[in-house]
Amino acid sequence: MPFRSVVVSEWTKLRSVRSTWWCTALYLLVVGAGGWFGAAITESAPEPYLAVGSALTGFGFGQIVLVVLAVLAVTGEFRTGMVLASFASVPRRGRLLLAKTVVVGAWCVLLSSALALFCWFAATRLTAVEGGIPLTDPGVLRQLGVQVAAATLTGVLALGLGALLRSSAGALGVALGVLFLLHPLLAISETSAGDRIGRFVPALRVGEDAFLAVQTPWQTGLLVLASWAAAAWVLGVVLLERRDV
């Protein structure tokens, strides 16, 4: 079975349910508004990349909606019984989840890129930086790129958890618990153990961010997030292949 066919089919599945469009609209609204607000309250910044960083604040909570979208893309199948038809039409379940990941991942990249560009635009209009905020500035490009990558990896992590847990409530609870609650909790604990653990906990934003318990370089942050996403995804595929439906 050509992989392309399965990808096309998964795109039809994604676009033909209302939850996708609700989540998409909400994601654009929350991150866009958050970006405009973040830029507006940052009157000036010493470096272009810091100005963009403020404008990207909205991603820190807006990605919750992206997590919901990705989780529902998988658990929606189990909740409704659609999975029976899906597995009967594509019996190689790993292939099916891979196609779903390609589609949902591409959707995450598309939306997040558009939002990142919008946030950059907001920063250029509202935050004063000496010499302006050129899009070609390496620091700016890195900020935007890291944010898009983080948003997409968050989506993949959510997909993996969906395949692993099969229940919308369960997968959403775990995903948001890990991505949203662990860091603040570790920060409150103010212990050295909390610091050490914090390095290995993924978050909705990577790199230097006030919300994080532990400030890590963006490379570390992306690596941690990618590792969690890969682990959840691989475990999800293994369980999909082994379990009955």
Add this chain to the structure above:
Amino acid sequence: MLAGVIEVRGLTKRYRSRVAVDALTVTIEPGRVTGFLGPNGSGKTTTMRCILGLTRPTAGTATVLGRPYRELARPMRRVGALIDPRARHPGRTAYAHLLCLAQSNALPWARVDEVIELVGLEPVADDRVGGFSLGMAQRLGIAAALLGDPDVLLLDEPVNGLDPEGIRWVRELLRLLADEGRTVLVSSHLMSEMEDTADHLVVLGRGRLLADVPMADLLGAHAAVRVRSPQAPLLASALQRAGGSVELEIDGALRVEGLDPEAVGDVAFATGARVHELSRITASLEAAYLELTGDDVEYRAVAR
């Protein structure tokens, strides 16, 4: 090898303490409608799910066209299945549901419109399927099964929830598909649904094979002769001497098994017993089925 054959060999599926399917071995042949019968909980659905690779058997194998289902490339082109009318996302339109399934197996888009027309869902093709009645959901499931124009069809309780017109439509469709040489396996817990549809019966009880017989044989095996005579006791003993087994019916007639009507008539003539009635009784399929599964009903109402 015959085209379109389902082979089940020693299939066993155990759930914790319960055995759903118990060492089932059966072959489903092409060109006829095979009725897959059994009381609720007898393992029909589990068997079908094992054939489709949805459920992993504890032991044994199930192959379709000589291979495990999971190894089929573009399976919808070979095997069409109706597993559960709820196997759909309620938020999708009927068209989108069928389109995503067709696309996954690289089937032409035109097939979607064709099957929608075939099952009579054109008026509601753009409605969300969550609002469908059970009958409409069944039609949608049958449409999905037919998408790939497959040689093998597995339909789990397809007439459940259909109105009489729908039931007749399914029967005619199954007949047509079998006459085209396809393999059709259709399950039901009601014998009456099979009476005019199936050519062959596979009967399960508590996960075990109870019968794998042509429909005609099952009926023949339970056929009897009814004879009424004013000299019943005389005739009865003569019939028993001739090798028949005789029972007295409530209205005084004799029910004879093991002899055909000609033999019963000859015995009566030779005995000098006057005959007021002589007829062949074709066992109702329902009775034959109840006789087969009587001991194997898993859930039975208990009188209190």
